[in-house]
Amino acid sequence: MIYDFCIIGAGPAGIFSAISLAESGKSVILIEKNSKIGIKLLITGKGRCNITNSEPDFREFISKYGNNGKFLFSSFSKFNNFDIVSFFEENGLKTENERGNRIFPKTGNAKDVLQILKRNLEKYKVEVLKNSPVLDIVKNKNKIEKIILENKKEIEAENFVITTGGKSYPLTGSTGDGYKFAEKLGHKIIEPKPALCSIILKENIKELEGLSLKNVNISIYFENKKLIDNFGEAIFTREGMSGPIILDMSEKISEYLDKYLNIRLKIDFKPALDFKKLDDRILRDFEKLNNKDFKNSLNKLLPQKLIPFVIKKSGIDPDKKVNSVTKEERNKLIHLLKECEFNILKLDGFEKAIITSGGVDLKEVDPKNMKSKIIDNLYFAGEVLDINGPTGGYNLQVCWTTANAIN
Numbered sequence: 126m127i128y129d130f131c132i133i134g135a136g137p138a139g140i141f142s143a144i145s146l147a148e149s150g151k152s153v154i155l156i157e158k159n160s161k162i163g164i165k166l167l168i169t170g171k172g173r174c175n176i177t178n179s180e181p182d183f184r185e186f187i188s189k190y191g192n193n194g195k196f197l198f199s200s201f202s203k204f205n206n207f208d209i210v211s212f213f214e215e216n217g218l219k220t221e222n223e224r225g226n227r228i229f230p231k232t233g234n235a236k237d238v239l240q241i242l243k244r245n246l247e248k249y250k251v252e253v254l255k256n257s258p259v260l261d262i263v264k265n266k267n268k269i270e271k272i273i274l275e276n277k278k279e280i281e282a283e284n285f286v287i288t289t290g291g292k293s294y295p296l297t298g299s300t301g302d303g304y305k306f307a308e309k310l311g312h313k314i315i316e317p318k319p320a321l322c323s324i325i326l327k328e329n330i331k332e333l334e335g336l337s338l339k340n341v342n343i344s345i346y347f348e349n350k351k352l353i354d355n356f357g358e359a360i361f362t363r364e365g366m367s368g369p370i371i372l373d374m375s376e377k378i379s380e381y382l383d384k385y386l387n388i389r390l391k392i393d394f395k396p397a398l399d400f401k402k403l404d405d406r407i408l409r410d411f412e413k414l415n416n417k418d419f420k421n422s423l424n425k426l427l428p429q430k431l432i433p434f435v436i437k438k439s440g441i442d443p444d445k446k447v448n449s450v451t452k453e454e455r456n457k458l459i460h461l462l463k464e465c466e467f468n469i470l471k472l473d474g475f476e477k478a479i480i481t482s483g484g485v486d487l488k489e490v491d492p493k494n495m496k497s498k499i500i501d502n503l504y505f506a507g508e509v510l511d512i513n514g515p516t517g518g519y520n521l522q523v524c525w526t527t528a529n530a531i532n
């Protein structure tokens with residue numbers, strides 16, 4: 126059989142393009158190397174699947190993807206964040222809006238999202254071939270003739286779609302095969318790099334592992350120059366830091382690491398208070414505590430897990446009575462709380478990156494329908510393309526929008 130469309134990779138982009146194409150009457154085969162489809166989708170949003178973001182302003186939404194966001198203008202105007210919510214709601218999945226306009230299924234379970242996608246694959250009679258890694262793509266001049274599977278089976282189609290994802294979390298099946306295929310077919314690949322990724326610090330911060338920070342400001346510095354900063358939540362890991370504000374800065378941090386010899390991270394644990402106000406606050410606390418030891422004086426100001434670290438770093442004798450802490454010592458403490466410094470060693474690798482930046486160069490893809498400008502019957506969708514956004518549902522939206530654009 127010669128299918129109208131052969132789609133390589135059954136993640137959200139592959140599944141959704143299969144559904145959209147089959148719904149419009151095309152015969153579609155969807156090929157997946159794993160024994161199950163949508164494995165990565167199941168771990169999105171910590172198993173809850175942040176389907177998209179309800180940011181209402183179209184331009185604001187697109188701006189989240191940086192310079193490459195403009196590639197999405199045309200496809201997004203045809204299928205946007207509200208359209209994907211309607212799709213799931215019409216299929217019986219209620220959604221809810223959480224902090225930062227993040228949209229999740231009300232059931233809080235990514236399985237329900239995948240279930241609906243699977244139901245639609247069945248409804249529109251998409252042929253799904255699992256356990257079938259694609260090994261090679263054979264072209265003749267500027268047209269793909271067929272693909273070859275690991276078991277030597279060949280599949281022919283009028284058109285082919287590469288939706289193999291990026292290189293992050295390779296255990297889910299996303300091992301960067303699509304980049305190799307695209308490159309072999311003549312496409313330029315912008316170097317794939319881990320993005321939305323935790324960072325490793327040079328210091329040993331094991332004692333802080335698991336400390337979760339809310340409403341902090343984190344800035345990245347090279348020498349005395351502030352390069353970027355971000356406000357919100359972060360968490361200490363065994364060797365470094367993660368959490369929303371770190372993840373969202375990680376792509377920039379990666380660029381700075383390439384450019385500068387030594388970059389530092391400064392945490393402001395109390396961004397709502399300037400140095401003077403924080404000093405007043407500490408003085409008030411000390412007055413109330415009068416004769417207590419310094420080591421027992423920070424309970425109201427800081428999370429419990431942070432206190433021993435701060436006490437050690439401040440250099441103030443933990444057993445000193447608070448009323449004998451000097452102004453100089455207080456200054457040191459305030460400095461530590463406003464500008465707690467660490468050195469960044471590197472980003473965590475692809476194993477733990479939420480997304481891959483880089484990918485198929487957008488200049489060689491038609492933004493209206495995701496068609497290759499090099500190969501006549503080839504399309505791309507999802508993470509394999511050189512477009513990525515911050516956390517908050519923006520990356521799955523790339524999948525839904527680009528998948529829907531193919532026709």
Ligand SMILES: Cc1cc2nc3c(=O)[nH]c(=O)nc-3n(C[C@H](O)[C@H](O)[C@H](O)COP(=O)(O)OP(=O)(O)OC[C@H]3O[C@@H](n4cnc5c(N)ncnc54)[C@H](O)[C@@H]3O)c2cc1C
Binds near residue numbers: 288521524
């Ligand atoms: C831990 C984690 C949490 C995340 N949470 C969110 C979130 O809440 N919201 C959000 O918007 N984004 C989130 N993301 C990002 C999101 O998962 C990706 O953007 C999305 O999965 C990309 O979809 P895709 O279909 O392009 O690729 P993938 O999901 O990577 O799917 C590609 C598929 O292609 C298959 N494949 C690869 N090579 C071959 C081959 N040679 N032959 C056959 N099949 C092949 C793979 O096995 C895989 O199933 C998260 C990512 C991670 C890792």
